[in-house]
Each structure stands twice: as C-alpha cells, then as structure tokens.
Amino acid sequence: MDKQYTPPDVWTHDAENGGKWASINRPVSGATHEKALPVGKHPLQLYSMGTPNGQKVTIMLEELLALGKDAEYDAHMIKIGEGDQFSSGFVAVNPNSKIPALLDHSFEEPLAVFESASILVYLAEKFDVLLPKDVIKHTQVTNWLMWLHGSAPYLGGGFGHFYSYAPEKFEYPINRFTMEIKRQLDVLDKQLAKNEFLAGDELSIADIATWPWYGNLVLGNLYDAKDFLQVDDYSHVQRWAKAILARPSVQRGRIVNRDWGEAWEHLENRHSAEDIDKILALKPT
Template sequence: MEKQYTPPKIWTHDAESGGKWASVNRPVSGATHEKVLPVGEHALQLYSMGTPNGQKITIMLEELLALGEEAEYDAHMIRILEGEQFSSGFVDINPNSKIPALVDRAGDNDQPIFESASILVYLAEKFSALLPEKGVKRTRVLNWLFWLHGAAPYLGGGFGHFYAYAPEKFEYPINRFTMEIKRQLDVLDKQLAKNEFIAGDAFSIADIAIWPWYGNLILGKLYDAQEFLQVEEYPHLQRWAKATLARPAVQRGRIINRDWGDKWEQLENRHSAENIDKVLALKPA
C-alpha cells in the first residue's frame, strides 16, 4: 500500500526528493552561472539536446536541407542534467531555460526563438515548407501540432516520469498516466487509419513534432515500455512510426546533440553534413 501523504500548509522545496532530475529542478527561474554560448559559422544556431523535444528541430532542419533549402545550421549540445540551460547565455535567448532554443542571425539583429512549436512554425514559414500557407490544410497541421503540445506533457512529465524516472514506483500515478497515454495512442492510431500522415496526405511539421515522442515510444526507443503499453494494439501508428524513421532526414536528425546510445547514434555537436555522415558510417550493415 502506498504511503499516505498529507500536504503541508506551505510547500517547501526538498532538493533530495526529485530523483534523477533533483540537481536541476528548482522553483525559481534565471541564470545560475555566467557562460557565453558558442557560435558557429551559419546563420541558424541551435542550442539543444537530443531528447524528443530536441529531435523535433534537428529533424526539421535536416528535412529542409533534404528539400534543397538553404537551412545550414550549427547545433550545440546543451547538457540539461548538468544545468547548462541555466547559463547566462542560454537564459538570454530562452528565459524559460528549456531546450531547444534557436537563434537566427540572418537579419540585422539576432532573432531568438524558443518553444519547439514556435521554432517549427518559424522555420516552416521562413522556408515556405512543411506547413501549408493558408486554408484548411494549414489548420489541420496546426491542430495536430498543438495537440502534441497539450498531450506530450502527459507522456513525458507524467507517464515517463513515474514509470521510468521517479525514485519510487507508485501505482496510482502510473495507472493514471498509463490510461491517458493509451487513450492518446488510440487517438493517433485512428487518425492514421484514415491518413498516410498525421494531418492528411502530406508530411508536415505535425509529423515532425509528434514522431520524437510517440514514434520513439512505439518503436521502443523511449522508456522501454512497449510490452507494458501493448503497442501492437496500434497497427496504423506502428506503420507511420516505422515509415517516418525510414526517412533519411529523420535518421540524420535524431542522432544530433546526443552522447548516449550506440556510437552511430551519437553526435554531440553538428556543424556540417559531413559530421553526420561520419557518425552514420559507423552503423553496422
């Protein structure tokens, strides 16, 4: 039986109770130390880590490059478990201290963009790609983009935290969030039963946003929960997840700003296409 918890009249921060993330979770914002961010040679400077939220942007940039767009970029690793998101340089471009954050240096003044949905829309509009310019098709893509931003916290901060990261396992929150994730997987499976891609008949920023969370989950690359969630119950979602992973730009984008996994999945910083090529060449045949 779970321990009974009675909230105190006034909450106080217990730095020892946060499990894996205790060292970086805190109830205040702002910088903890002074550090200038590195800057590469390209107009687009990405500061991120290869978590699902970080993968969205590197996959987007690689998809733009695959389309022939002039979207060259530098991607700099921000190690969030070491608190690098609280440096003065990072806080200057994202006061919320969350990855990813992008700076576009193409104009007269540097333009910082934060929140992954905002970055995806910014890049789609900058390059006129992967998001219809107007009308019903644009609305459908944005519907699913914003669905992801309402749904993913239940997967990451809810299910993922209590199933994989919490210092103790408790039945109630795991059951609560598992039920919601199963419902979300069913929503996606039913949508993909009627459509090749998330928002219809064309690959878009909706697919790019949703795949790093739900595609990785279904394919066993997130939380190792395939058996627990019975992912075989979602054949249309499985089809889409595998087809998306097979895209060359997805294979390239998913390995950037990572220092975990197999050697061919790890590229800490990206400054050119050749950086990715060298890492992917290590993949076993």
C-alpha cells in the first residue's frame, strides 16, 4: 500500500518534493526572466520542443511542404527543462507557457497561435488542406482531434509522469492512469478497425495530432512501456502507427526541435529543408 497522505488545510507549493520538473513547475503564470525570442527569415516562426505535442506541428508543417504549400518555417528549440518557456518573449506568445507556440509574420502585426490543436486547425484552414470543408467530414475530423486533445493529458500528464518521471513509484496512480490509457488505446483500435485513418479514408489533422502520442507509444518510442501496456494487443493501432511513420513528412517532422536520441533523430533548430536532409543522411542504411 502507498504511504497515507493527509492533505493540509491549506496547500502550499513544495519545490523540493516535485521530482524531475520541480525546479521549473510553479503555481503561478508569467515570465521569470527577460529574453526575446529569435526570429528567422520565414513568415512562420515555431517555438517548440520535439515532445509529442511539439511533433504535431512540425509533422503538420512538413506535410504542408510535401503537398507543395508555401509553408516554409523556422523552428526554434524551447528547452522546457531549462525554463525557456518562462521567458518574456515566449510568454508574450503563449501566456500559458506551454509548447508549441507559433507566430505568423505574414500579417501587419504577427499573429500568435498557441495550443497544438489550435495551431493544426489554423494551418489546415490557412492552407486549405487536411481538414475537409464538407460539414460531415469536417465534424468527424474535429471530433477525433478534440478527443485526442482531451485524452492526451492523461497520457502525458498522468501515465507518463507516474510511470516514468515521478520521484517514487506509487501503485494507485500508475494503475489509475494505466487503466485509462488502455481504454483510450481500445477506443482507437476499434475506430481504426473500421477506417484506414482516424476520421475515415483520408489523412487529416486528427491523425497528425494523434500519432505523436499513441503512435509513438505503441511503437515503443515513448516511456519504454510497450510490454507493460501490452501494446501488441492493439493490432489496428499498430497498423496505423507504422503506416503513418512510413510517411517521409513524419520522419522529417518528428526529429525537429529535439536534442536526444540517435544522431539522425535530433535537430535542435530548423531553418530550411536542407537542415533536415543533413541529419537524416546520418541514418544507417
């Protein structure tokens, strides 16, 4: 049994007892230091890190480029472990201090877009792809996009935290979030048993949002929990996850704003297609 915890009458922040992220987590918002954000040469300026939420947007941008859209972008690394997201420049773009955040300089005043789902919808509408106009298909895509946006915090903030990052392992929260994540994988598996992609027979922003979380998870690229979660049981998710990973745009987008993994898996900052080409050229054949 876990050690019994009795909540105090009034909660206070204990920065010494929060595990790996204790030094940067805090119960208030706003900037901790003054620092301007870098700005590259393209209208689209992304400030992010290659976590699942960050991968959503870089994969989307690479898909847009593959479709021939004028979506060239600069992607600047925001090292959340070092508190870059609390700089004055980043907070001005996203007051919630979470990656990813996008600035579109194609307007007279740069337009700030934050929350990954909002960025995906914005880019899909701006470039008129990956989000159908037909009301039925549009709704099916947004249903699954919002399902992911509502469910992924369980995985990232719940299962991932207690299984991988918490300073101690506690049975109750691990069991609670494991049950939830397996239920979500079952929902996904049943949907993909009926459809090639999440919202039907065409790739959409729902797939781009979902793959970095659940695709990475079942392929063993997240939390090293394949055996624990018995991910091979979800055969339709496995089929879909492998098919999405095979897309060149996904292989390109997943490595951007990363500084971990193999040499061919990380590129801290991206300013041109050649930046990605050079890194992928290091991949063993």
